[in-house]
Amino acid sequence: MRYWVGFDVGKAFHWLCVLDEEGEVLLSRRVEATEEDLEAALSQVERLGGESTFGIDLLGGPATLLEAVLLGRGQRIFHVPGIAVNRARDAYPGEAKSDSKDAHVIADQLRLRRTSLQEVRPRDESNAEMRVLVAHRRDLLQDQNRRAARLREILLGVFPGLEAALDLKREGALVAVTKVATPSAARKLGAARLFRWLKARGIRKAEDLAERIVGAAKAQHRELPAAEAKAALVAEIAREMLRSRERIAELDRRLEELLADDPAARIVRSMPGMGVVFTAEFLPEVGELGRFASADSLAAAAGVAPVLRASGATSHRRRARRGNKVLKRVLYRSDFSCISHHQRSEAFYRKKRTEG
Numbered sequence: 439m440r441y442w443v444g445f446d447v448g449k450a451f452h453w454l455c456v457l458d459e460e461g462e463v464l465l466s467r468r469v470e471a472t473e474e475d476l477e478a479a480l481s482q483v484e485r486l487g488g489e490s491t492f493g494i495d496l497l498g499g500p501a502t503l504l505e506a507v508l509l510g511r512g513q514r515i516f517h518v519p520g521i522a523v524n525r526a527r528d529a530y531p532g533e534a535k536s537d538s539k540d541a542h543v544i545a546d547q548l549r550l551r552r553t554s555l556q557e558v559r560p561r562d563e564s565n566a567e568m569r570v571l572v573a574h575r576r577d578l579l580q581d582q583n584r585r586a587a588r589l590r591e592i593l594l595g596v597f598p599g600l601e602a603a604l605d606l607k608r609e610g611a612l613v614a615v616t617k618v619a620t621p622s623a624a625r626k627l628g629a630a631r632l633f634r635w636l637k638a639r640g641i642r643k644a645e646d647l648a649e650r651i652v653g654a655a656k657a658q659h660r661e662l663p664a665a666e667a668k669a670a671l672v673a674e675i676a677r678e679m680l681r682s683r684e685r686i687a688e689l690d691r692r693l694e695e696l697l698a699d700d701p702a703a704r705i706v707r708s709m710p711g712m713g714v715v716f717t718a719e720f721l722p723e724v725g726e727l728g729r730f731a732s733a734d735s736l737a738a739a740a741g742v743a744p745v746l747r748a749s750g751a752t753s754h755r756r757r758a759r760r761g762n763k764v765l766k767r768v769l770y771r772s773d774f775s776c777i778s779h780h781q782r783s784e785a786f787y788r789k790k791r792t793e794g
Contacts, residue, residue: 439488444518444545445469445504446537447496452504454479455541456486457549466538471500476507493518493548495540497558498569505558515558518544518551559725564696569722572715575689582682589615589675596668597621599654609683610641612676614651619669624655693718702727710780711772723764740765 439458446453449471456465464486469479483490492508492515494501508515523543527535530543548555586606593601597620604611617635618624624632629645629652636644662668693714697703706717730736737743741761747754776783 439486441483441486441488441490442545442549443483443490443492444541444543444548445492445494445501446541446544447494447501447504448537449500452476453537453541454483455538455545456483456490457542457545459549461546461549463542466541468537471503473503473507476504480507480511480513491516491548491552493544493555494558495520495523495544505561509558509560516548516552516555517558518547518555522547564700565722565725568693568696568718571689571693572719572722575686575693575715578682578686578689582679582686585675585679585682589672589679592668592671592675593619596662596665596672597624597654597658599658600624600651603650603654604647609680610636610643610647612680612683613639613641614647615676616673616680618651618655619672620661620665621655621658622661622665623669624651628652690714697721709772710783711774711776713775716768716772716775719764719768723762723768740769742766742769 441459441464442457444455444457446455451471452469454465454467454469455463458464465483467479469475490513492513494504494515495518497505497517505515523540526547527539527543530539530546532539589606590601593606593615599621600615600619604614606612606615614632614636618627618632627635629648632651633645633648636648641647697707697714697717700721702721703717706712706720707714712720724730724736730739734743738758739762741758741763742765743758744755745758747756773783777787778784
């Protein structure tokens, strides 16, 4: 006898549903999201006898412990995406939406569509680390962009000439505004002393930077409202941005170390546009490269292959709306990088644009 087990994953608890080969419900129960209750529930499933195959609607996050327990017991797991569950739910009786019904839908979709679902395999430790580091790096970059916008807004209200004169994405500019963020402070310090202060902190082209700052200060003699308070905020935000830059650099170094030990990383990085960060995003999402029969199947999984739409005499191809969003973003962004920095890729892109 073969059994199909669906888990509707939740934060505090999951819901388990077991179906037999005919789709009849044998077990449906709440399972607390603790290792003890998960082990007890799986033991209950095993007592049914036969072979069990498991489906889950979520990967990572609240499903991480569940995945580890199932894989630790040697069970086969398949991912039944949440969007597939939502669409399939309408084919079942009733309009209610509940954890028990979703678990039933997951188990039944697993029974009917197992060959088309992605199997969940034990996660490689380095891939798991790369996934979490890349996600954290992405969050840091988003925070950095938010801080940069706020910094420019405040600086425009106290020293607009300085905001126009500096590129606040550069380390030297950020270090400088921690020292001088008002025209009076820049004039009082002077170009010579500001140059020495910047040089002592290892800032490149410190003399040119100091002269630009003092030159902007000499062009503004009015003190704007709340100048001292705004200057203090500018310095605080700039220090936060500098610390964030250091942390991002640390993450990049760690990602480089992880990729250096991965044979697949050397292959991926040999492709134009695939640097450290893109490769570190790509590999954990793909998992085993061998699970894709061809480059076309990888493109389809990523959602970058054109999709055929045909009905009667009408036939055309459109952009895919589905696919792995992370892979799609990585492939698109690496392509844009190639257009700017790889001559053959740029020539191919121009050729295709000319062809229409």
